[in-house]
Amino acid sequence: MKQGIKNLLGPKLLFGLAFGFTLLVTVALLMPITDGPKTAIPFADKIVHLIINAVLFMVWASYIFSRKTKVKKPPTLALLFGCIFIYGILIEVIQENLIPTRGADFFDVVANVCGLILGSFVVKMSKKFIY
Numbered sequence: 001m002k003q004g005i006k007n008l009l010g011p012k013l014l015f016g017l018a019f020g021f022t023l024l025v026t027v028a029l030l031m032p033i034t035d036g037p038k039t040a041i042p043f044a045d046k047i048v049h050l051i052i053n054a055v056l057f058m059v060w061a062s063y064i065f066s067r068k069t070k071v072k073k074p075p076t077l078a079l080l081f082g083c084i085f086i087y088g089i090l091i092e093v094i095q096e097n098l099i100p101t102r103g104a105d106f107f108d109v110v111a112n113v114c115g116l117i118l119g120s121f122v123v124k125m126s127k128k129f130i131y
Contacts, residue, residue: 014063021059022087025052029091032101046111049088053115054122056084061123077123081116088112 041047060080064071088109096104 011063011066011068014059014066018056018059018063022056025056026091030094030099030102032099034101045105046107049108049111050115050118053084053088053112054119056087057081057116057119058122060084061119073127077120081120084116085113 057080061077064076064080065073092104092108095102
């Protein structure tokens with residue numbers, strides 16, 4: 001009577017969730033920064049990058065493994081990791097070159113990779129619910 005996420009949420013809904021979250025993240029990371037309130041939490045920006053990338057990995061992995069086609073899990077997870085890693089670098093390059101109030105930060109990329117590692121760990125640990 002076990003039902004995994006793929007049985008509760010269909011592939012179309014998971015695709016919409018993954019695509020919508022990716023679009024939301026893209027818009028948020030490419031918006032110009034205004035002089036808003038400063039946070040007292042150290043490294044808050046890096047924590048946000050870590051969480052965003054972990055969630056991106058988890059929602060896209062959920063979608064990929066919800067489809068009826070058989071995929072080989074390790075190579076697919078490695079490909080997903082690489083795609084989201086490149087996406088993060090592209091966001092940093094765009095921020096540096098096209099958004100005047102933003103800039104690229106090497107430590108944002110480090111936080112992105114840590115988030116991807118966290119996301120892949122969660123996916124592997126919860127495989128009975130996702131696969």
